[in-house]
Amino acid sequence: MGAAGAPARGGVDVNAQLSADARRARRLLVGGLVGGVAAGVVGTVACLIGGGSQAGTSAAAAAIAVVVFFAVGQLVQVVCADLRPVWILVASLASYALRIGVLGLVLFLAWAHAAEWGLVRGVVAGQTVVGVVGWLAGEIWAFSRLRIPVFDSSTGDGRS
Secondary structure, three states, X not given: OOHHHOOOHHHOOHHHHOOHHHHHHHHHHHHHHHHHHHHHXXXXXXXXXXXXXXXXXXXXXXXXXXXXXHHHHHHHHHHOOOOOHHHHHHHHHHHHHHHHHHHHHHHHHHHHOHHHHOOOHHHHHHHXXXXXXXXXXXXXXXXXXXXXXXXXXXOOOOOO
């Protein structure tokens, strides 16, 4: 059964196929997407109204870059949620290194060719900050609503 007791796509409950860790990671992904996309839309519309099409395009490009950057990272967490912790760390660090490398190259090219590509550097920088804050706010909101079981591991002899 899906949301509200209705069967999910194809009669299969999508949540039943995921472990609890993967479901929590997916909820963080969705929360981040909601916050990041909302911040991107608001920032892009504000820049479009306040600065015209060039500012709006610059804001949209920055918003898309932020959402893709964070979504790929969180998607790695969803996919790797059931692996041993060391492999989750390896996957996360590899994903981060790749994403930073690609983002660094894209930003370098965007900064070097801003005039040719019609980008407003200040808008790109500002919208990047707005997008990151939006993504993190969405993720924090989702995290605050996660139900993570905590068990007392005390042995009763004063050691924990």
